[in-house]
Amino acid sequence: MNRLTAALLGVSLLLSAPITSRASVTTNEQYVLDAMTSSRALEDARRLNQESHYASTPGDYHIARWMQDVLNGAGFDASLEPFSHDVPFARALALEQYAGNKQWLKFKLDETPIAADPDGTRSDAGPPFNAWSGSGAVVANVVDAGHGMPDDYAALAARHIDVRTRIVLVRYGRQFRGSLAKRAQDRGAQGVLFFSDPHDRDGSLSGPAYPDGPYRPPGAVQRGSLGQGQIAIPTLPVTVTNAERIIGDMRDGITHSPFRLSVTMLVKHNATLWNTVGVLPGKDPTHEVVLGAHRDAWVYGVIDNGSGTSILLDVARALGALYKTGWRPQYSIVIAGFDGEEIGEAGSQAYVRMHWSALESGCLAYINEDEATTGDFFGATAAAALEDLVIPVTRNVPAPSTTENIPLYVRWEQQHGGATVRGPGGGSDFESFLYDAGIPIMDYGFSGVFGVYHSGFDDLRYAITEADPNFIHHRTVAQIVALTAMRLADGTAGYAFTPYVARMRTALAEIAGPQDHAADLTPVRTAIDRFAVSASAIDRHGGDGNAEIAAAHRLNRLFYGRNGYQAIAFPDLSDAIASGNGASISAAAGRTAHTLDEIAGALSNATRR
Secondary structure, three states, rough: OHHHHHHHHOOHHOOOOOOOOOOOHHHHHHHHHHHOOOHHHHHHHHOOOOOOOOOOOOHHHHHHHHHHHHHHHHHOOEEEEEEEEEEEEEEEEEEEEEEEOEEEEOOOOOOOOOOOOOHHHHHHHHHOOOOOOEEEEEEOOOOOOOOOOOOHHHHHHOOOOOOOEEEEEEEOOOOOOOHHHHHHHOOOOOOOOEEEEOOOOOOOOOOOOOOOOOEEEOOOOOOOOOOOOOOOEEEEEHHHHHHHHHOOEHHHHHHHHOOEEEEEEEEEEEEEEEEEEEEEEEOOOEEEEEEEOOOOOOOOOOOHHHHHHHHHHHHHHHHHHHHHHHOOEEEEEEEEEOOOOOOOOHHHHHHHHHOHHHHHHEEEEEEEEEOOOOOOEEEEEOOOHHHHHHHHHHHOOOOOOOOOOOOOHHHHHHHHOOOOEOOOOOOOHHHHHHHHOOOOOEEEEEOOOOOOOOOOOOOOOHHHHHOOOOHHHHHHHHHHHHHHHHHHOOOOOOOOHHHHHHHHHHHHHHHHHOOOOOOOOOHHHHHHHHHHHHHHHHHHEEOOHHHHHHHHHHHHHEEEEEOOOOEEEEHHHHHHHHHHHHHHHHHHHHHHHHHHHHHHHHHHHHHHO
8 A cells, every 4th residue: 555545545545554664764754764864963062051941031931032042943833832730949058067166067069160161060050959859957866877778767777777757868879859758758858869870780880980980979969859848857969078978977876966958939929931842734634643742851951851852853844844845744733842840840840731622633652862871782662552663664774883784673782681662660750651541652772881960961972972972972863763753644554462461461460469369350351352452353354443542541641650750551450450459450440441341342342343
């Protein structure tokens, strides 16, 4: 069947189109692949490095308007979509150590300047803080709580060290920082000091610290959100240098001296934030593929998330150039720069709320780009409906290199773990699309040591010298995103439901665990077997596209869930099992099986006979 016939069949064909590994790309696809340049991504990075752009600040607005101008210049119909959200700021921060004789020694809380990179500590960088920290002043001894996990507190209790009425010192890295702060609060701690341990993965004891390498310098601080409305006690992120000074005062895990921690937060209520949204209209504007990246940053964010922003702008320029030659995708392509991700994914949540009806009925996929170029290790994430699209795309995109010409797939296959498509987790703007609206999502990127994460040193110099020299990874990810978007929007690739089967069976076995939940979960197990029959039939024969969209959205809401950065399969069922209540488990199993049977029935009714 040729592309013209496919286009005339519209959305009914879109999702039943076979996903194949092409030996070559189409002429239009090659045009777009060739249009990608590392140099334009570098110029975008220079612009992003000019001013800090934390949510709702003047710099944030300037970047929003700049992105709008770029999208309009590329041929998209772009506008700003303002929305209101509370935004936390640090009004006053202090940490002091008692030195006797009523004397207190103040800690310097700003990041330590690096002579080779003066941008990292410019005046507009602002003080490091935790978004949504509580306010307050506390005087107490500091207890070393390790990584702040349950085992760490159990070890303290075994040594008869009580964290109640104390400040705890917690290392980042094992769990979402908001969960670490909540655990400390729940155990009675009066304050939390966070730091990034040099012994951990991105720490300076693992390799050369920036500016001599990608590892975290001892004077850098990881900022970050704790989650709105969760934390009442004061918290503060500090440098390794300051943390080591505190540890140096400890005897058996608790400081000899009292410390004074003071945090005063200011919440700007109903602040105005701005999503930047550009649309490339398709022949059928009732259906769309959305590409998104958060545009705000803790400071300059040239990698987090300037990388995602510049990648999508390069995609926009290439697609826009093809559009001007007369090409029209069957379905619209939307590119969105979301605001407020760093304070809790505010922009993507607002976008999903504002566009709920159109997304629910007509959004085929959401492709997310966040922190996409921190190293050489390629990774891909996809909801099961789209995972079979990933490998064909990577076969048709060259690996990032200035010397060799091989497909990205070949390089990927040679990596540790091979060419594996991961399931979704949490911690970025795809959450509202997948977990709330049920839209299948994808995410591509190259990862590695990112020692300046959420610090002022995530700037242009770090991007050029450490994260992505020559910006070749930017170009490759842009090519992958563009090719994926074109195949979805042109109607030449679509959903596959069979991949859900293996993922659901594996997840169910893990949920049951070594205990005796197997009998309780029998209804779900047999419902998966029935779903497998319907999935196989619609994948072989195709069906009504709108029915497939509705089924995929509902299936994703049933199967995918998250807790912080961690993925949870069958969230309703998982929550019931976690409760340990037999009646709740049976009820949740019944609800899950019933919903899965309804989805299987909808797919059977939609299948072309």
